[in-house]
Amino acid sequence: MKQTLASLWHPTLGMTVKDLQGGLYVFQFFHEVDMNRVLDMCPWTFNNQLLIIEKVVGCRHPSKVPLFHVYLWLQVHGLRSGFMSARCAQRIGNDVGEFVSVDPNNFTGLCRSYMRVRIQGDEWFSVTFCYEHLSTYCFICGLLGHRERFCPKLVERSKVPLQQLYGPELRAVSR
Structure with a gap:
């Protein structure tokens, strides 16, 4: 490694x-x-396992650094042109997770059908979210770290057929 x-x-x-x-x-x-x-450039993976990386600040021992979150790039598809703004990106980022930054290339005139938001109006419309470099992911429970075959919900509900709540469309196509 x-x-x-x-x-x-x-x-x-x-x-x-x-x-x-x-x-x-x-x-x-x-x-x-x-x-x-x-x-x-996070997130990083090794052997298809997500690496949770955090900066050690001050004199803390590395084992005391909380490793509870991962930085992801979120693609937001289907936004109307008036919503392709840094302010909207920040609001979406905070609704999905915790907004970290926005891709500066979102607003440079590149012909792109989506806006990238880094996470940790009057009229409603739907958008689609896709996560870049999504690691091992369970389409049943929506958690990172295992696949459907190893989902704890399989044991909990072994007699009832499980519905896939999440699908491969959550994974962004490589740029």
Whole structure:
């Protein structure tokens, strides 16, 4: 894993990786530009498993850093032209999760049929959401980390046929 990620991230001034056990690793970059690039390009996966990455701030021990969220890019399809704005992107981002940033290319004149929003009016209309680089995902319960075959709801409701509430349309097509 260490070698694969180092070759993907290609840090200019290098990096070290320390295994803290229990699936917890510390990636130390020798330049802030390299660290910020890796954080900006989240989410990352290894062996089809989502990597939850967070910056260690201050003198905290890395095992004390809360790893509860992941940064994702959300594509919003079907927006009317008047709603393709940074303000609308922020509102949508906060409704779906926690707004982090908006793709600056949304408003540069590129011909794109969707708007990208980074997450953590009078008239109603529907839009479609697609998540970029969505990792292992269960279409039954909607949680990351397992597929339908291993869903806990299969055990809970083994006698009743389960309905797929989520589908592959949640995955954005690679750009």
